[in-house]
Amino acid sequence: DAGVIQSPRHEVTEMGQEVTLRCKPISGHDYLFWYRQTMMRGLELLIYFNNNVPIDDSGMPEDRFSAKMPNASFSTLKIQPSEPRDSAVYFCASSLKFLGRQGPTSSNEKLFFGSGTQLSVL
Amino acid sequence: KNEVEQSPQNLTAQEGEFITINCSYSVGISALHWLQQHPGGGIVSLFMLSSGKKKHGRLIATINIQEKHSSLHITASHPRDSAVYICAVRSINNNDMRFGAGTRLTVKP
Numbered sequence: 001d002a003g004v005i006q007s008p009r010h011e012v013t014e015m016g017q018e019v020t021l022r023c024k025p026i027s028g029h030d031y032l033f034w035y036r037q038t039m040m041r042g043l044e045l046l047i048y049f050n051n052n053v054p055i056d057d058s059g060m061p062e063d064r065f066s067a068k069m070p071n072a073s074f075s076t077l078k079i080q081p082s083e084p085r086d087s088a089v090y091f092c093a094s095s096l097k098f099l100g101r102q103g104p105t106s107s108n109e110k111l112f113f114g115s116g117t118q119l120s121v122l
Numbered sequence: 123k124n125e126v127e128q129s130p131q132n133l134t135a136q137e138g139e140f141i142t143i144n145c146s147y148s149v150g151i152s153a154l155h156w157l158q159q160h161p162g163g164g165i166v167s168l169f170m171l172s173s174g175k176k177k178h179g180r181l182i183a184t185i186n187i188q189e190k191h192s193s194l195h196i197t198a199s200h201p202r203d204s205a206v207y208i209c210a211v212r213s214i215n216n217n218d219m220r221f222g223a224g225t226r227l228t229v230k231p
Contacts, residue, residue: 008130033219040220042221042223042224043157045218045221059218111157113157113164116165
């Protein structure tokens with residue numbers, strides 16, 4: 001498997017423009033996560049999906065951000081309109097399982113990260 | 123106070139030295155992850171722990187649930203271990219992930 005694939009690797013855009021980041025999780029993984037990393041705030045979880053359904057979007061900063069997962073092999077994170085403070089590296093990750101309180105944790109919960117998208121909003 | 127605290131923030135070592143990076147957290151957790159971020163930015167998940175100890179090659183991770191503390195050890199450190207190491211915990215209450223600020227490790231030849 002090629003791992004988690006994100007595109008584009010780099011995105012430079014002007015304030016006010018719409019930005020769409022893409023992610024292809026590892027085939028067979030039930031969980032997909034979107035993270036943002038900045039120097040000021042470090043890594044933050046934005047949203048995660050289970051079987052294509054958004055489970056927790058409490059980390060999404062505001063209504064300008066939206067994420068979709070139309071099928072098991074594709075997810076998008078959209079920012080509309082973009083602002084300079086959105087500049088960050090956005091990571092997508094997937095895992096086979098994410099049992100939490102429902103069962104014992106295991107190596108199936110290991111996170112696999114994509115290479116990230118470096119977003120610069122001018 | 124951050125829910126996940128890592129120490130030290132920066133660490134410089136000579137090749138061959140034994141390295142310890144610490145992570146303390148204040149919330150009840152169901153799992154703790156150690157992540158490695160390479161200078162190029164890529165992130166690799168090293169360990170996922172809920173109890174005890176795990177070992178992979180020269181890397182050892184331990185967790186003490188009662189003390190809310192985890193350590194990542196690197197034996198016989200090598201310059202290629204130079205990276206930022208991030209501790210992340212998953213809250214047992216709401217499955218939220220919380221991240222430490224990271225420890226920047228530089229191993230000199």
